[in-house]
Amino acid sequence: MTEHLMERMTWKEVEARLAAGVDAVILPIGTTEQHGPHMPLDTDCVIARSLAERVAAQAEADGLSVLVAPTLNVTLSWYHMQFPGSMRLSTPTFLEVFKEVVESLHHHGIRNVIALNGHGGNVAALTVAVNYYLEQTGRRVFLAQWWELAGDVVGTVEGPGIHAEEAETSLALAVGQRVLMDEATIEAWDRGDAVKEAGHTWSSLGKYSLVPKGPGVTVPMDMLRDITESGVVGDARRATPELGQRIIDAFVPRLVTVVRDMSETAPEA
Numbered sequence: 001m002t003e004h005l006m007e008r009m010t011w012k013e014v015e016a017r018l019a020a021g022v023d024a025v026i027l028p029i030g031t032t033e034q035h036g037p038h039m040p041l042d043t044d045c046v047i048a049r050s051l052a053e054r055v056a057a058q059a060e061a062d063g064l065s066v067l068v069a070p071t072l073n074v075t076l077s078w079y080h081m082q083f084p085g086s087m088r089l090s091t092p093t094f095l096e097v098f099k100e101v102v103e104s105l106h107h108h109g110i111r112n113v114i115a116l117n118g119h120g121g122n123v124a125a126l127t128v129a130v131n132y133y134l135e136q137t138g139r140r141v142f143l144a145q146w147w148e149l150a151g152d153v154v155g156t157v158e159g160p161g162i163h164a165e166e167a168e169t170s171l172a173l174a175v176g177q178r179v180l181m182d183e184a185t186i187e188a189w190d191r192g193d194a195v196k197e198a199g200h201t202w203s204s205l206g207k208y209s210l211v212p213k214g215p216g217v218t219v220p221m222d223m224l225r226d227i228t229e230s231g232v233v234g235d236a237r238r239a240t241p242e243l244g245q246r247i248i249d250a251f252v253p254r255l256v257t258v259v260r261d262m263s264e265t266a267p268e269a
């Protein structure tokens, strides 16, 4: 089987792949943070890297060449710090890390970089990051997120599509992450109520879901332990590997399409 993970290759192997032509490099971005009582801290890393590897394999089958960069595994989890083991970078540091990692990839002549984000807490910063990168370097990096690219599947899940709940736990099951389903629980099913109960500013028009359901205003994150003791926001007990597989089946071919589109339209490096 072809190796797609850059960190598992020798520099000679990377050199050969680059010489043969690489259509895109995918940069998986996870985090190290609590994922309820039922999943390990590396869940977002495992999901992002697993999706990236699946995209690389499918791309190869479709005649494209995709490499997978090392996963960024400590990112923006400041609002999870009340839970043991969670780790954080500050937002400005994260923006710098992103820029320097992507610059390293571009340094080697890679034309197309796709950030594949597995962590909801990174959405706002990564949206800034890819635009800031363009502002600074003139290069276009795309941002792919499973809850967006497979939004038609993820959007069918009831309740708050937030954290360690049905959709994310299903995806974790489908990619082979360690999941203790006996420990899976439901909490903060109505995130708005939970926020209000915690005594924080709240609005019935607050947008609290990764897949927005109707009109609303953007609100910041909540310090999660204020609204959930277990760390789960939603219902993890409903998770199934079948739902996770449907998310994968929607996501992978679409990101391969993005790779092909970028490859066909990108100017020469």
Ligand SMILES: [Zn+2]
Residues within 6 Å of the ligand: 035, 043, 044, 118, 119, 120, 163, 164, 168
């Ligand atoms: Zn997660």
